[in-house]
Amino acid sequence: MTSSITSRIVAHALLIVGIVIVAFPIYYVFVASTHSLREILTPPLPLIPGTQFLHNYYEAIFGGVQKIGGVSAARLLYNTTVVGLCVAVGKIAISILSAYAIVFFRFPLRMTFFWIIFITLMLPVEVRILPTYKVMVELHLIDTFGGLILPLIASATATLLFRQFFMTIPAELVEAARVDGAGPWRFFFDILLPLSKTNIAALFVILFIYGWTQYLWPLLVTNSNDMNTIIIGLKKMISFADADTQWHLVMVTCILAILPPIVVVVLMQRWFVKGLVESEK
């Protein structure tokens, strides 16, 4: 008995230490976001939340922060949400359709197309980014949502994931649907899509966060402060001189930047884990 109690205490202690290590920096950011700039700049920074919560958050969201060219955090959040959602939905739509074509249809150069998609995985972002930028300039997509979203939508990884999943679907199921009279579209919407929903959910979470945290591409393709994403905004708020930086607002923006991905993960956690662990058959 005693040994099992001891081992449980040890186990819990270890877990608590782990959580503290992971969560403390985030908690500290939150604490900092509730103090005034002066309190932050006078060490040591207190460990408990201060009194400026409402004031700081109001100023960041609606005030229009000086450093990012008078654009409010609300505008930045809106931009980033649009980019995150469109990238996730777009990537899933494009890749599920290409995987569908590659797995279930026989057409000339099928494997060639598959390899072309596969090869794009091997080109690092840095190699592709200048040609992509040039294309965006010529299409007049600089400083638009189109420019922010379109180049991020093609996804070899998601295509491969869907392909692997589709290949586990028994041929008999496809044939049963054919005998039942389901054409390619019906089969896709009535059978394939419902069967893929856990995979779609898992991918959505991953891809939304991917879109949300984009840095290099939005930095290149946006000039106007109106079109910045929150990550870019955050970077612009920090200047080299400590005194120049409104740290209390930076901290607020940090909290605002990590909240939506957390909400998405928490809401979709059940689906997310299911999609990663099980393949329903």
Added chain:
Amino acid sequence: MATIALNDVKKSYGRTEVIHGVTVDIDDGAFIVIVGPSGCGKSTLLRMVAGLEAITSGTISIGGRVVNDLEPRERDIAMVFQNYALYPHMSVYDNMAYGLKIAKLSKQDIAERVDKAAAMLELKPYLDRKPRALSGGQRQRVAMGRALVRDPAAFLFDEPLSNLDAKLRVQMRLEIKQLQRSVGTTSLYVTHDQVEAMTLADRLIVMNAGVAEQIDTPMNVYNRPATIFVAGFIGSPAMNLLPAVAGRPGKGLQLTDGKMVKPRETHFPDTGREIYLGVRPEHLVPVKDLNADIELKVLAVETLGADTLAHGKIAGPDGLASSLVARMPGNAAVKVGDTLPLAIEPGMAHLFDRESGRRID
């Protein structure tokens, strides 16, 4: 309900021909079983009727209409698959209703048909369940229900029972037969199991290496196998096949051990012709020494309860012996080392040409 006619149907993959011209006419309402070993082309043949495989040459018609170039859904058939192929995300009801929904039947029509099929198959309590919450036998019933609600011109079964355990298989076999009798739909059923084939079929198609070796009623296939392959494939234990040479007129057949046999009520071929003498284990009966056709030195005994199988060998040249099995009643007192005098029941000897493998009458 409809007739099905296959006329010189062939199938090639690239240059390899796998079905070498099958011709068969299936009457309206008949239950036809295609039986054969793995890789003989029986499933391919069925899938060509279903429209899941293209036909290389020949014609297939269902209900008098050539369907060579029609999609499966346009052929008015329903198929039951080996692994059930139920839609895992749909309830039993939706699984059965799916084809009808696509065919744009009214909600009420669909409900009526599904209800009727579910009643026939005793699936009513399970209509709301997902397939994964059902046992193997129930899943197979749902697959049959899905075929049944369509009220098609023909049912196609692709080894539907091979994933079930032995007891369930026997039960489902009877159910399929009764179901087919009651709805009277023309059925084509593929299996490698000869018991299923014999019990279900109105007529059997015995396939081997892409050729229909014999198309006949189960009893005719058993009593008068057309080729040496059919002789060896249908019947358990398999028919004994002994190489022999026809002796001088009136002398019978000479076996490889030099002894002569002269089965009664048998028409002997011309002297010197090389043949196989086929005798089913159940047609070898123990007799008094004097009347014996064959003397079997017992090398092994298998007691099955109802039957006792006595295994032995007939010596041949170069040490090649052909094995011989006799089936005795369960209570027969046979032990290893005995010599059994056996007679071939009158008219129960089958002779096959050694070169062509065809039956000699």
